[in-house]
Amino acid sequence: MESQNRKDRVEDWIQDVLRYRIEDKDKKRVLARCADIEAYGQEKNDSRLLGFAFFYQGEAYYAENKIEEMFSCIAKAVGYLNQSGQWELLARAYNLMAITLISKGNAPVALDYYLAGLRCCKEHGITGIVCSININVGFLYMQNRVYREAQRYFEDAYAVWCETKNARVRSLIMIYTNLATCYMLCGDLEKTEEYIEKIEKECEPEFTEMDYTYVECMKARYFHRAGKKELRDESISRIEKMIGGQIRVLDLFDDLYALCELAIEIERYDVLFDIIDRLEPIVVQAKMDYMEKNCFR
Known part of the structure; x- marks a missing residue:
């Protein structure tokens, strides 16, 4: 009875x-809870519990910008997730490790992890994370x-999104914003504007605060390239107000x-230093040496 009670308690912890x-x-x-x-997983040598615990510890550290702790936990999780056949968590782990490696300036290895995540999804019929990984590979x-x-x-990410039941609007926002940015960087401003209109019509009612910031950064760059200086400056002002909290x-x-690069180009050094002042403590705390070296020194 005691053993069953402990198992029930562990399942309650998982649900928590x-x-x-x-x-x-x-x-x-x-x-x-993790x-x-x-602790229970170590006691019972249970790879399912250990993989679960290490993965969600890593995810929590990611949300708190504790990147070293996150990477350590996710790296521990990978072997246990593979051993216990928790394929969706394994694909998500590869995705998080790749994101972290990019922040450390190691894009080639990051791409390997992204592709490992996509292979894992294909081999085991996982669909939930495929859209996100495709977006991240495209961004790289x-x-x-x-x-x-x-x-x-x-x-490819858009095709997966369309086929997914109850797909997150957040993913569609990222797809449209990245396509808009891609066309903008290729000089096709007409196509960029088309995707901005899609975002405003199909996605904006579901925006979170972070979505507003994310999309507004792209729009500021678009307005600049389109010669719409007043709209660009209004967009920059909105971004400054939105990034006051934890990100x-x-x-x-x-x-x-990219917004800092724009600020330098238009000689808005007040905006540049405002953003740097907000980002630098987070980057230093997160121990993202590559970002710190290239952006703040």
């Missing part, structure tokens, strides 16, 4: 983690100015970095 990861903004309860699950190609390949991955630095860093 799945609930708290959405509800609990500071993630303390997630980490506490520690309980990890776009960063490296391989625009045609980037567009292909964004379009997930890995989710928005590249967009804000």
